[in-house]
Amino acid sequence: MTYKIGNVANQRALWIDGGADVAAYTPSSAGIANLSPQPDEAFSVFFWGRGTTYGGNQFFMGQRNMSSPYEGWDIELENGTGKGQVSIYSEVSGGLRALITKSSDIMVSMYYNGWYHLGFTYSGTGETDSLKLYMNGQDITDTTTLDTGTAAEFIGGAISVQPLWMGFSAWSAGNAYTGCQLGVYSGALNAVQVREIYSGQGNKPGPCDLRNMLGGAVGVSLVGYWLYGNTADTVTTLQDGSGNNFDLTGSSLSAGQLSPVRF
Numbered sequence: 733m734t735y736k737i738g739n740v741a742n743q744r745a746l747w748i749d750g751g752a753d754v755a756a757y758t759p760s761s762a763g764i765a766n767l768s769p770q771p772d773e774a775f776s777v778f779f780w781g782r783g784t785t786y787g788g789n790q791f792f793m794g795q796r797n798m799s800s801p802y803e804g805w806d807i808e809l810e811n812g813t814g815k816g817q818v819s820i821y822s823e824v825s826g827g828l829r830a831l832i833t834k835s836s837d838i839m840v841s842m843y844y845n846g847w848y849h850l851g852f853t854y855s856g857t858g859e860t861d862s863l864k865l866y867m868n869g870q871d872i873t874d875t876t877t878l879d880t881g882t883a884a885e886f887i888g889g890a891i892s893v894q895p896l897w898m899g900f901s902a903w904s905a906g907n908a909y910t911g912c913q914l915g916v917y918s919g920a921l922n923a924v925q926v927r928e929i930y931s932g933q934g935n936k937p938g939p940c941d942l943r944n945m946l947g948g949a950v951g952v953s954l955v956g957y958w959l960y961g962n963t964a965d966t967v968t969t970l971q972d973g974s975g976n977n978f979d980l981t982g983s984s985l986s987a988g989q990l991s992p993v994r995f
Contacts, residue, residue: 743993750908771822772887778851791901814839822889830879835872858883869930913939916956
């Protein structure tokens, strides 16, 4: 696959201090095209991060109903193990079907080894192999489970329209980390595509203009994107780079928490 890499002059990152810091998309309605994926829809979420705290479940970002039945998704570090974890919950007849992917201890890499590229892909089938966790362009999935029920039941459920949170979560402690280059995709990126966005600078891994990546890839589109160096970014409004007007709204943030990216 060929594509044009756009050089972005003013990449910026957001320091999240592990407290009540939040940057959130507000979806317009259900469906991944509106930034509110459903259990039968393929989607992918990736971001660049640097550093992390650890102690209890540590939340990076997610989109979860904050009252029972808590349907939605999140990506975090698991309490007591340091494992990366992605969970998607589907509300089915008043019950839950949980699809969970975990990896081996990655907290040390996140804390000591500078910037890392983290995210997941989901193919929309509800099967245990439909969810994959990636770090630095590599599939690091080592455990997949469907807690109860069947894949058909899972994708037959629903996920309510909720904000996509980056930072603090009401159901899990927030990580202290620096995040940038958040991309939400309609479609499940394949392994080659994940490596392409990880190596987007061409000669070394790092943030790039994702609008010029994966050009014309069948079944994949960039539906939400921060950041791409928009000079209008503030800690209260982080401009969406995909042109769909889903800006992230920041709260509990100060001007010093929005800073240049230095790779």
